Amino acid sequence: MTQSPAISPGGRPRRSFTQQEPIEDTAIEGAVRMLRSGRRLRYNVGPGETSEAALLEADFARWQAARFCLAGASGGYAMATALRAAGVRPDEPVLTNGFTRLRSVA
Numbered sequence: 001m002t003q004s005p006a007i008s009p010g011g012r013p014r015r016s017f018t019q020q021e022p023i024e025d026t027a028i029e030g031a032v033r034m035l036r037s038g039r040r041l042r043y044n045v046g047p048g049e050t051s052e053a054a055l056l057e058a059d060f061a062r063w064q065a066a067r068f069c070l071a072g073a074s075g076g077y078a079m080a081t082a083l084r085a086a087g088v089r090p091d092e093p094v095l096t097n098g099f100t101r102l103r104s105v106a
Helices: 025-037 052-063 075-085
Strands: none
Touching: none
16 A cells, blocks of 8 residues: 655645546455445444455554554544544534535534
């Protein structure tokens, strides 16, 4: 999973942020295999099985040299989880960037 930094030492992007790289065939095959299995949800696993989400979290945590990783379904979910983990209470003000929908932090 190692990638070169997205920003060059001169501060310019190394690649376009609007043009995504192609998805590798092995990744597409893995997604199709998971979709066909019927095991699309985190908790839809049988005895002794590990969900794809749990495997992704473990791989990402190792890549980041972190103890834990939590996969989320959206940026709003990620923000809410991070705010809760930081101890921000529901009635406290939060500043965010202008590209976030207001409801994301409400």
